[in-house]
Amino acid sequence: MYVYSSSEYSIIMQSFSPSIGGLSPRYVIMGFLYFHPMHGYDLHKCLSSDLHEVWHVSQSQVYSVLKNLNRYGLIISTHLNEGKKRGRDLYSLTDQGRSEFITWLYQPTPVSVRSIRVEFISRMYFASQLSGELCDQLIKEQVGCIRAAITELKSRYQRIPPTQLFNQMGLELRIRQLNGVLDWIEHIWPSVLELESM
Secondary structure: OOOOOHHHHHHHHHOOOOOEOOEOOHHHHHHHHHHOOEEHHHHHHHHHHHOOOOOOOOHHHHHHHHHHHHHOOOEEEEEEEEOOEEEEEEEEEOHHHHHHHHHHHOOOOOOOHHHHHHHHHHHHHHHOOOOHHHHHHHHHHHHHHHHHHHHHHHHHHHOOOOOOHHHHHHHHHHHHHHHHHHHHHHHHHHHHHHHHHO
């Protein structure tokens, strides 16, 4: 199997569709497949039940992502005959796909309110099925990234001339939003760690 370079792979993954506000559900689909093979219908069912307030993805969009993942060797499909019924494809991750998913899982989420709401929650969903220690690690790293971003934004704010009111307003809003995200993380942190004991 051909192994893509990091630059080639970046271009490939940026081309995946569909994306939702610039965020693609590809890693979420890979996450479900990381734990066990699934049919496309069941993947959509899991998304619709477990993460329906995070992702809004149609069944056709799920199959579109699966098609691209298969094309680039991140998943394989096995066609299963079901008697008189129409056969279905069973999807599973390749070794490369498993590696890519784990790489994504351990990365901090980009520091924006939308990315935190979609990608960070998705990471926590899958990390919680692996270990509480991983959840704790990812949360601590995310908090560090957000605090660093707030510090940088505050520094930029101080350099804006008083006459540039609307630039000040834009940065102040971002700072307040990220402080709100930090408060939210502190609030949900204990609940996420309790999942391991349930």
